[in-house]
Amino acid sequence: MMFSDIERKIKELEEELKRTEYNKATEHHIGKLKAKIARLREELEKRRRKAKGGPGYDIKKSGDASVAIVGPPGVGKSTLMNALIGKNVSQVGNYLFTTNKVVPGMMEHSGINIQLLDLPGLLEGASEGRGEGKKVLSVVRSADLALIVLDVYTYEFTEMILREMYKAGIRINKRRPNIKVTKTGTGGIQIHASNDIGLSMEIIKEALIELGYHSAEITINERGITIEDIIDAALGNRAYIPAIFVLNKVDLVIDDINYLRNISYYFRSLGIKKEDSVAVSALKGWNIDVLKEKIISKLNLVRVYLKPPNGSPDYSSPLVLKSPARVADVCEKLGENFIEDFKYACVWGRSVKYPGQRVGLEHVLSDGDVITIYLKKRA
Ligand SMILES: Nc1nc2c(ncn2[C@@H]2O[C@H](COP(=O)(O)OP(=O)(O)O)[C@@H](O)[C@H]2O)c(=O)[nH]1
Numbered sequence: 001m002m003f004s005d006i007e008r009k010i011k012e013l014e015e016e017l018k019r020t021e022y023n024k025a026t027e028h029h030i031g032k033l034k035a036k037i038a039r040l041r042e043e044l045e046k047r048r049r050k051a052k053g054g055p056g057y058d059i060k061k062s063g064d065a066s067v068a069i070v071g072p073p074g075v076g077k078s079t080l081m082n083a084l085i086g087k088n089v090s091q092v093g094n095y096l097f098t099t100n101k102v103v104p105g106m107m108e109h110s111g112i113n114i115q116l117l118d119l120p121g122l123l124e125g126a127s128e129g130r131g132e133g134k135k136v137l138s139v140v141r142s143a144d145l146a147l148i149v150l151d152v153y154t155y156e157f158t159e160m161i162l163r164e165m166y167k168a169g170i171r172i173n174k175r176r177p178n179i180k181v182t183k184t185g186t187g188g189i190q191i192h193a194s195n196d197i198g199l200s201m202e203i204i205k206e207a208l209i210e211l212g213y214h215s216a217e218i219t220i221n222e223r224g225i226t227i228e229d230i231i232d233a234a235l236g237n238r239a240y241i242p243a244i245f246v247l248n249k250v251d252l253v254i255d256d257i258n259y260l261r262n263i264s265y266y267f268r269s270l271g272i273k274k275e276d277s278v279a280v281s282a283l284k285g286w287n288i289d290v291l292k293e294k295i296i297s298k299l300n301l302v303r304v305y306l307k308p309p310n311g312s313p314d315y316s317s318p319l320v321l322k323s324p325a326r327v328a329d330v331c332e333k334l335g336e337n338f339i340e341d342f343k344y345a346c347v348w349g350r351s352v353k354y355p356g357q358r359v360g361l362e363h364v365l366s367d368g369d370v371i372t373i374y375l376k377k378r379a
């Protein structure tokens with residue numbers, strides 16, 4: 001098939017999917033349609049990569065975590081970035097001004113360094129390559145958190161942004177389902193499901209066959225899964241990214257309570273949780289501190305303080321680790337010999353039963369823990 005044939009076929013199948021009402025009789029057909037679409041998208045993506053070479057901007061990662069600022073043009077992404085950092089790092093434009101590159105900047109908050117990535121505006125069709133769409137989406141894919149920015153006038157673009165991300169294999173505010181798919185040589189499709197998973201075995205099989213699996217083992221340790229989860233697990237290249245929805249420019253509608261209430265209804269109708277959204281004014285600096293706190297908590301970082309054997313902990317510069325943080329991850333940050341020469345560690349804080357408890361390399365630490373590491377004496 002040619003490029004454009006695949007695109008046309010996807011459109012057709014998507015149309016069909018829209019027309020098909022979901023019920024017991026169409027359940028199987030819908031499952032197959034979704035798998036077919038996913039497979040064709042995958043094929044299209046492969047050819048695009050070949051045709052264009054690798055996508056992506058050249059950004060040097062730095063800091064303890066990275067946050068992508070994404071949204072339509074003109075909603076105030078650059079203004080927000082500057083407000084978070086506290087100085088003008090990124091250029092702010094008039095309504096349709098768009099930069100075509102990534103602007104990185106560092107935000108410091110309670111001992112944690114967070115790299116912010118201000119991105120060009122995302123447009124409808126981005127996942128199919130419109131504008132800088134592919135590059136923007138690939139930055140989002142590799143970030144630790146996405147700030148999805150909308151403003152009070154264009155908030156209804158949220159659906160478009162979510163759709164483009166979805167098509168690019170990005171799953172927002174969702175845990176990776178516990179589903180394993182392994183290709184096997186023979187034996188057909190074997191499904192191991194430990195409990196009532198909420199999807200029929202037949203539908204799972206049909207979807208896998210559509211995806212090109214003829215012999216495979218699939219293990220599902222999860223309840224309430226959807227056919228999309230099965231497709232995602234089979235294709236395997238999905239990114240599960242936490243996100244905060246930022247509604248900007250509230251200064252413009254602050255007197256209109258009903259207007260703001262409608263926006264929050266709209267967010268809720270999309271399944272966006274209250275705690276995952278925040279209304280701000282980047283221009284006036286309203287609620288920027290609240291957003292900062294949300295960023296920190298959503299990143300789920302673990303701060304660990306080092307204490308020398310007979311001294312007191314150094315609270316001025318925590319080690320910042322991604323969750324789950326093991327003692328081994330601390331050692332790795334400190335240097336290679338720390339793992340090699342590791343004897344044991346003593347930990348104070350929420351991860352242990354009593355202060356100063358002895359633990360090994362696999363012990364998982366909590367935010368705020370204090371740790372002393374003892375090394376073997378070298379011969
Ligand atoms: N009233 C108001 N205007 C804002 C706010 N944030 C940004 N703007 C304006 O919106 C326009 C676009 O801002 P910019 O940060 O360049 O948007 P971007 O394209 O998303 O990066 C500029 O004129 C900003 O001054 C805000 O909180 N309130």
Ligand SMILES: [Mg+2]
Binds near residue numbers: 092119
């Ligand atoms: Mg901008």
